[in-house]
Amino acid sequence: MAKELIKGNQAFAEACLRAGCRFFSGYPITPQSDILEYLCWRMEEVGGECVQTESELAGINMVFGAASAGARALTTTSGPGFSLKQEGISYLCASDVPAVIADVMRIGAGLGDIFMGQGDYWQLTRGGGHGDYRTIVLAPASCQEMADHGYMAFDLAEKYRHPVIVASDANIGQMMESVELPEMTEHDIDKYDWAIRPRQEGEKQRVIWNRFWDIGEQQYPDYLRAKYAEMEANEQRWESVQTEDAEIVIVAYGISSRVAKSAIIRARREGIKLGMIRPITLWPYPRKAFDELGPQVKAFLDIEMNILGQMVDDVKLATDNRLPVEFYGEYWNVIDENKIISKVKDMLKRY
């Protein structure tokens, strides 16, 4: 199939449609808005529903309704809006309803600002709302992956009967690259035996509610732990870059990993053995990538576009805290290749 030059956000939106998504409800917020804008005209062409809702809360809760009815449903947002979505994501998880949510990250707590950032990692990976839950979180690093992950997210959501989050950022969302888009598919809204449709005479009643009502409150903890264990076993995704002989291993995802890749090329020219693990799923965290590393690794460098180094803990957990983990973060600015190299050189002196 021919490639086309397309914005990350639009590639994501188009790929979602091609995955059979026929329902979108969302609210304008930068840098996500072009997904909403794109779907406001494109959804009509494929016979779907696109609603600009009165709020983020309405957006996610309308998705809850459409997804409960069996549709492939999507809502998208950025930072402050993502906080508001948490109520609905918690309900989706509690009720085992598949849906896809995208967070095109920006910087800062509160309003922050609309620039590229990776400040929502904690909220994304810990279950940002109330109660026991997590979701699979995909972190695209290119426009191609915006399309691939959007498409894959619906299949994963369906497989686990669970919401899936795609976490990109202002850079990946706003830049243009050539993308090969997937084939258009249709989703059968009647394929599930749990989805809500009018009950026909003689049929068992279907109720979408906290799943412990169906499973039994004493059995539910085992059910839930098994569900998450299965995701952790099967869905860890990552890219390893020149880790075979790396002494310092960068850990970075999304746009930060792109800069890190350039830094690795430059460092290698200087004879520095630098590699990278790029988590593609932020949850489940790709522990397996760390298990594969050889004994030559001296330390890790976590690189993110936030202030507090939100992923550092996960790197420590993935390595059982055996090796030092340092952090280089940027706020307001993009990750700087030169700063990576000088930081790595400094680390090599110390470790």
Add this chain to the structure above:
Amino acid sequence: MAEVKLDTSRCKGCFLCAKVCPKGVFVPSKELGPKGFGMIEVDKTKQCIGCGSCFKMCPDYCIEIVEE
């Protein structure tokens, strides 16, 4: 002739049936229902006219009216 069919196993003793019955068919029972609430019973000396008021008013679906 209309007759009240009462399922007292569902009765919570709100006595709204007694409130709306124009013929005084319903009277409080001396016994408690299965859930420990008060309970209604039919006064056999009174004749139901089949107006359906109690049927509509009962929040717990205890009452049906049948034709004898």
Add this chain to the structure above:
Amino acid sequence: MEFRIPKDIDLTQQASWCPGCGHGIICHVIAEAAKELGVSDRIVTVDDVACGQFAQYALKYNSIMGAHGRVVVTAAGVKRARPDALVIARPGDGSAYSIGIESTLYCGLRNENILNIVVNNSVFGMTGGQMSPTSLVGMKTATSPKGRDPKKNGTPVDISKLMTGTDMAYLARCAVNSPANIEKTKQCIKKALQKQMNGEGYCLVEILSMCPTNWGLSPEAACDYIKDTQSVAFPLGEFIDREGGIK
């Protein structure tokens, strides 16, 4: 004439509403309306959290337990995904007029083709009888122990006044405190469901409903409270009927 419990009522279990609660009557009315219209196999309900959610033990319809205040947009999501279904949202007054007021209004502005049945008992029932958007001026509740004071608590929400600026299809207020009012409630619900079938759009039927427990009244006295007090503050009637314009 015979009166039989309609088949959409689930008699194999029982909702744990308090004695004299209006919720059971409202479920009965919905089932009767569906029976008379012959649409039992087309209905989906979206129930709000709290007392209203026990409807899942009273009605046999497939249903969703939505988030507090969001059931009306969740219902709109179901309707848009399944246009052939007759979708009924069932919030209480706290849900529809307080935490979910924006969606109650916006469903009217977008004229979502759903029926919103708002159970108005003038309190937050499940949480213990706190002041709700429709608690009357002077009404004593757990959070207005000296009575609702408009200077402190604001004035009650009268939905018939708020919604008249929208293009919604139908707005009525009913009550379930007497057999005659129950019959009228059924007629309004039937009319609203018929409008949904016609594609006319958003219908909101508010139902004044007894909460004897939190009102501190016997069930009988609670019915009289609706007649003498609640329905005086919130008059019954049809306020918007698109066929006939705004009334």
